[in-house]
Amino acid sequence: MDWVDGNQLGGVLQEIFAVDLTGARGACAGCGRPETVGQARVYPHAPGLVARCPGCQGVLLRVVRGGGRAWLDLRGLTYLEIAMPEATGP
Ligand SMILES: [Zn+2]
Numbered sequence: 026m027d028w029v030d031g032n033q034l035g036g037v038l039q040e041i042f043a044v045d046l047t048g049a050r051g052a053c054a055g056c057g058r059p060e061t062v063g064q065a066r067v068y069p070h071a072p073g074l075v076a077r078c079p080g081c082q083g084v085l086l087r088v089v090r091g092g093g094r095a096w097l098d099l100r101g102l103t104y105l106e107i108a109m110p111e112a113t114g115p
Pocket residue numbers: 053054055056057058078079080081082083
């Protein structure tokens with residue numbers, strides 16, 4: 026097996042977004058399958074991390090780090106649904 030589960034994305038995505046996204050639900054742009062980030066298949070031996078859909082194997086997202094920057098390619102997701110606390114205040 027050359028992939029690990031999407032929980033491997035938790036650390037780098039939490040660094041970028043300052044929230045844990047492994048429980049966020051997204052839909053695959055290829056097949057429409059809704060899954061959490063943690064359910065993706067992550068291939069850690071590509072340049073950066075490549076997360077693929079467990080249904081159709083399409084690329085959901087790619088994360089590359091280097092030189093004090095991170096590049097995040099989300100084109101394989103039609104949306105990402107993130108649990109947030111209710112907004113308070115004005
Ligand atoms: Zn898919």
